[in-house]
Amino acid sequence: MSDITLIINGKKVVVAKGEVENVLAEFDVDEIAELLQFRYATPWNHGKDILEKLLYILEDISYLYSKNPDMKKEDVIRDVKLRIHANINK
Template sequence: MREEKKLRLVIDEGVLKIVDWARNEVLCEFTPDELAEIIEFRYATPWNRSKDIMEKLMYILNDILDAYTSSEEIFPKKGDIIKRVKFRVHNQAEE
């Protein structure tokens, strides 16, 4: 019987990483360019549009992480995080 793999997708330093959670080992990394190429091929989307989308997604995901880590609340509400990301509030206390 095959052992169940415990894999996670992690976005770190602007790349998508496939991580073996049990061994804490990065198995593979995908750059935004590579992801854009996959989108272009699979969905017939122009490469420049796909790359633009991936770059924006990476910025947003990094902003979400920053909003969570810089929040003064232990468990911030999702609505507060969305507001902080939309309005680009970084490392500031909520008003």
């Protein structure tokens, strides 16, 4: 098993080896959208829009668990769908 970790950090995916402090690279939404475009023939603007929305959802999930690590998955899904306690720092 690899000790490479992918971390969602704001609008970036951070690649770290071992400890989180050992960052190897950061890929922003534009770069990931470009990879999506070339690999799956997805129009750049459509891919970027989907990725931005995905990152917002992942950010909300992270925010909710950071506030209450004991939340049930079902409650997190409900809160994200209804934008309850959404991270307002977007």
